Amino acid sequence: MQPQTHHAVTVGEIIDRLSSCDRNAPFFLAINPEFPHVHFAGEIVTARDGQGGQVVFLGEAGQGEVLPPAIAQALTWHPPTGTVSLSRRAVRRSARLA
Template sequence: MSHNLDTTVGDFIDQLSALDRDAVLRLAVNPFFPMSHHVRAVVATTDAGGRSVVYIADGQQEGHLPPEVARRLTWHPDTEGPRRARRGARPADPDQ
């Protein structure tokens, strides 16, 4: 029985086969605070239902996920965030 959120190894290989084989592989983690992680390992096992499952383990955190990646994953809207107003000197109070 397949769950609608499940991606098979075959699906993943098909997606990767269209890409540059020399490209660096990273994991995008946590849509609310998007970070980039190195891939540490790939482990195959079976779940409680006897299905074959492959886990991709994250390794060391690399840093923030580029905003373009977060947008393409639909984790962030396709807009720029509000810009902070610059803090400057307050105008002099003419009554003082």
């Protein structure tokens, strides 16, 4: 995993990044690399910073299913892997068949 440098992204940068996306595609947030789940985008709220400039916040509106491994890898949260992850049930079932 690479170290991340954090900086504020402008509204214009977000619009530019999203402009090539299908306008009808679902939009989700990916928030926590240690516990990667899909999160739903919520309300958009604007406020003023200490210098009187506008700042924009996109709220989180709940957690969904586990983030697909390919997405966590594309975000560089998890290293690429060739191993297949099996559920405990699948492991027990395969152990009984052996």
